[in-house]
Amino acid sequence: xxxxxxxxxxxxxxxxxxxAVREAVFVPGYQGLVRLRRHTPHQVYRDLExxxxxTMDPRIRIAVLTTRGAGVRELLxxxxxxxxxxxxEESAASDDGPPPRLSVxxxxxxxxxxxxxxxxxxxxxxxPPPAPLWRPPPPPPARPRHPARPRATAGWVVGxxxxxxxxxxxxxxxxxxxxxMVAGFVMMLVLGVGGGVAMVGSLxxxxxxxxxxxxxxxxxxxxxxxxxxxxxxxxxxxxxAPARALLGRAQRAxxxxxxSSLHDQGLLLDTVxxxxxxxxxxxxxxxxVRDHTRTRRTIEGIATPGEHSxxxxxxxxxxxxEDVARVTERVRVLEDYAGKVSxxxxxxxxxxxxxxxxxxxxxxxxxxxxxxxALSSLVEAQRLALRVAELSTGPDPLEGEA
Numbered sequence: 001x002x003x004x005x006x007x008x009x010x011x012x013x014x015x016x017x018x019x020a021v022r023e024a025v026f027v028p029g030y031q032g033l034v035r036l037r038r039h040t041p042h043q044v045y046r047d048l049e050x051x052x053x054x055t056m057d058p059r060i061r062i063a064v065l066t067t068r069g070a071g072v073r074e075l076l077x078x079x080x081x082x083x084x085x086x087x088x089e090e091s092a093a094s095d096d097g098p099p100p101r102l103s104v105x106x107x108x109x110x111x112x113x114x115x116x117x118x119x120x121x122x123x124x125x126x127x128p129p130p131a132p133l134w135r136p137p138p139p140p141p142a143r144p145r146h147p148a149r150p151r152a153t154a155g156w157v158v159g160x161x162x163x164x165x166x167x168x169x170x171x172x173x174x175x176x177x178x179x180x181m182v183a184g185f186v187m188m189l190v191l192g193v194g195g196g197v198a199m200v201g202s203l204x205x206x207x208x209x210x211x212x213x214x215x216x217x218x219x220x221x222x223x224x225x226x227x228x229x230x231x232x233x234x235x236x237x238x239x240x241a242p243a244r245a246l247l248g249r250a251q252r253a254x255x256x257x258x259x260s261s262l263h264d265q266g267l268l269l270d271t272v273x274x275x276x277x278x279x280x281x282x283x284x285x286x287x288x289v290r291d292h293t294r295t296r297r298t299i300e301g302i303a304t305p306g307e308h309s310x311x312x313x314x315x316x317x318x319x320x321x322e323d324v325a326r327v328t329e330r331v332r333v334l335e336d337y338a339g340k341v342s343x344x345x346x347x348x349x350x351x352x353x354x355x356x357x358x359x360x361x362x363x364x365x366x367x368x369x370x371x372x373x374a375l376s377s378l379v380e381a382q383r384l385a386l387r388v389a390e391l392s393t394g395p396d397p398l399e400g401e402a
Contacts, residue, residue, distance in 0.1 A: 119222025
């Protein structure tokens, strides 16, 4: 894929290079500096470097985008994945593949959701950690590096001051001088108070040794968090194959919409509302397919030796199939929404690309039919956005005829 840059040159970008540039992030504290992600493959970095899009920054010694690379990043930010040759392995995944991630209740904050995802990824949510056979004792108190010096200094100052004050008082008694006696008492008072304050401050600033968290502690914390949020997340491993397929389709549709430039620009619903609506709809689907899995396993686990039990099992399967059909219809609405967003995004990008090409060839005018088609695609995506919002705020169709 060749992209025209603002300086009139073109650059050839592969799908892997485009993905690495799109995922680049700004470096805190360095205005305008954008770095590549740490997981960027070395060969992709070499390709970007050969095209003059990336280089190694000597100040922070990490791979960053050049000015040309930043221009490519801005261009790709408004381009849909379909326009980037997105036919790689990731985008060619089957629609019936497993869900790419956990589904978490929208009311769980991002920090706890992140810790929960890490615990599930490590398998800490399944079972409590076994009791450790042996736990290393805490390390002995290390001799503090910095507080020792002020303590020693304070001790010498107090000792020397006390000896000097005693000597001064003795001389005052021998000579019978009241002035020298007062000076000695003042010296003892000042040095004693100052030295005491210095010693107390050094003791309070001493380092307290702390036991380092172990793998057992991490396991215990992850298991406790998963137990606390037991009914507030759905792990794909909890589900059977039909439920995983439905949830995977829903999550991919949601992720596709949230990754679109139309969402970033607020052209669907406003950005915050769109994210909240999609999170609510995804969670409702995840909650329902988890119930489907439990129901199917319950039906399959009950023996049906007689006619009555077989008829009851058939009735239970019919009710389950009706609910599955309702959830499937909701997933189709999400997929239609994602498809319309992708179509509108691709149409808008195609119109911008055509305008650039027309400008390069000094065409007399621009085909306004492309603008009309892009506008109609956007209107259709907005209409489906409102329909998805109704799924979140209106009466829940899944609760209807259970």
